[in-house]
Amino acid sequence: MAKVTLIFAVLLAILGIASYIGTGSQHPTALIPLWFGLALGVFGFLAISPSESRRKLFMHINVTIGLIGFIGAAWRALSSYSAARSQGIAPDHIALAAQGAMAGLLLIYVLACVRSFIEARRTRTI
Numbered sequence: 638m639a640k641v642t643l644i645f646a647v648l649l650a651i652l653g654i655a656s657y658i659g660t661g662s663q664h665p666t667a668l669i670p671l672w673f674g675l676a677l678g679v680f681g682f683l684a685i686s687p688s689e690s691r692r693k694l695f696m697h698i699n700v701t702i703g704l705i706g707f708i709g710a711a712w713r714a715l716s717s718y719s720a721a722r723s724q725g726i727a728p729d730h731i732a733l734a735a736q737g738a739m740a741g742l743l744l745i746y747v748l749a750c751v752r753s754f755i756e757a758r759r760t761r762t763i
Contacts, residue, residue, distance in 0.1 A: 638753045639692065642681030642699050645746045649674030649739065656735035667732070670739045673706045677746075700750040707743035710736045 653671025660667045677699055684695035714736035721728035 638696055638750060639681050639684035641749060642677055642684065642696070642746070645703075645742060646674045646678035646681055648742055649677065652735060652738055652742070656731060659731045659735075664732075667735060670710075670735065673702065673739070673743070676702050696750065696754075700747055700754075703743045703747045703750065707740055707747055710740035710743065714740060 649670045651674075653668045653674060656670065657664070657667040680695045680699045680702070684692050684699065686692050686695075714733055717736070718728050718733060
């Protein structure tokens, strides 16, 4: 699962850089997916270890980062969309797409981690 984490880290980094460039390099908050990707990448790299306890620790840290990122991105996407609509203006489509993509990527990642954790628990108890 650590190698899958590194893939998601790269995807989030690409999303952050693309959304920053898409906003004309004017909004540094567009780089938020990049920072989550870097955090996942660092701990994902640390999770590639022969030590089972070390691997478990860093993967649990990663899934926590993923869950926090998912909740934050989903909340921000929903709140910015509803705020724009309540003011009668069109939402910022680049920001909304980036927040939705970040939330989607992290939801898939968290679900994959939970599935992996359940499978590891099942094979360990047998």
